[in-house]
Amino acid sequence: MKAAVVPSVNGKWEVKEWQTPKAGLNQVVIKIQASGLCYTDVHLTHGLFPLEFPRVLGHEPVGDVVEVGAGVTSRKVGDRVGVGWVQKGCGRCEWCLRGKKELCQNAISTGIGLQGSHAEYMLAYADATMLIPDALSYEQAAPIFCAGYTVWSGLRIAEPKPHERVAVVGIGGLGHLALQYAKAAGFETIAVTKSKDKEKMIRELGADEVVEDGAALLKAGGADVLLATSNSWAATGDAAKGMRPEGRIVLMGVGHEPLNYNPELMFKRVRLIGSSQNGPEYLYEALDFVAKKKVKVVAETYKLDDIGKAYDRVAEGKVRFRAVITMN
DSSP states (O other), X not given: OEEEXXXXXXXXXXXXXXXXXXXXXXXXXXXXXXXXXXHHHHHHHTTSSOOOSSEEOOOOEEEEEEEEOTTOOSOOTTXXXXXXXXXXXXXXXXXXXXXXXXXXXXXXXXXXXXXXXXXXXXXXXXXGEEEOOTTSOHHHHXXXXXXXXXXXXXXXHTOOOTTOEEEEEOTTTTHHHHHHHXXXXXXXXXXXXXXXXXXXXXHHTTOSEEESSHHHHHHTTOEEEEEEOOSOHHHHHHHGGGEEEEEEEEEOSOOSSOOOOOHHHHHTTOEEEEOSOOOHHHHHHHHHHHHTTSSOOOEEEEEGGGXXXXXXXXXXTOXXXXXXXXXX
């Protein structure tokens, strides 16, 4: 099969022949129809985790089951499925026993413990797959298995109450979906961004208000929940100036600078919550919103042979808002 192979840390991606996987016990082989290219792929290429190379990355896969391994009863050939980030826990630790495999320290993840989805075929544990609604296209479904799943999980873990206000800082690959999910769930939604060129589109995505920083957010009435999808924690810290008392800041973007939690936030009893992907029920809900056309992924689509171009645009922050790879 063809696959996008990363030869080494900081290596240049190459489309080349790679071994086609075979299904083992409790596994399925998926013929990939679309694979989202996430900024995490850039982090992994640069050595964020100690991975063995060469390897195939990609963790937003959707496609068709073409082979079913021994022991699989819940999936069959022809099923339209996708796979999330964490596929399997150790089954023995406290968090696995609590039903939270995403917190397992020895979890097997897509593109890390198993080869990823930027390829014509991918191996996955059957129990990690999620059936895709019939009304949902592969291109729309793929980014939901990381980006959409992440932001919907973040909103849910914040437990917003009726009449509360939700702000989103970082209106990019994650943020443009966070805005839509918050609006679809019925909340007054504020975008925090300095990108004036995005304002018209941001309002079309559902933002009730657009402000440039935390001071302006506070002046506009403040936020009870701040979904921090930016990769700049400096931007998150600034937006936090607009938090209302007993607000919740949900960190989903990965920043490289320190995050300033100041006494003002402490006296307001503002909470910091870390979140990524928090359980299969949230993935089900995230997909359902898109299938019902209440949320739409804005994406650039590339063929597998052009994945190098797509990777460069993602790495340089030029994609608006997600990049999706389809097979040749």
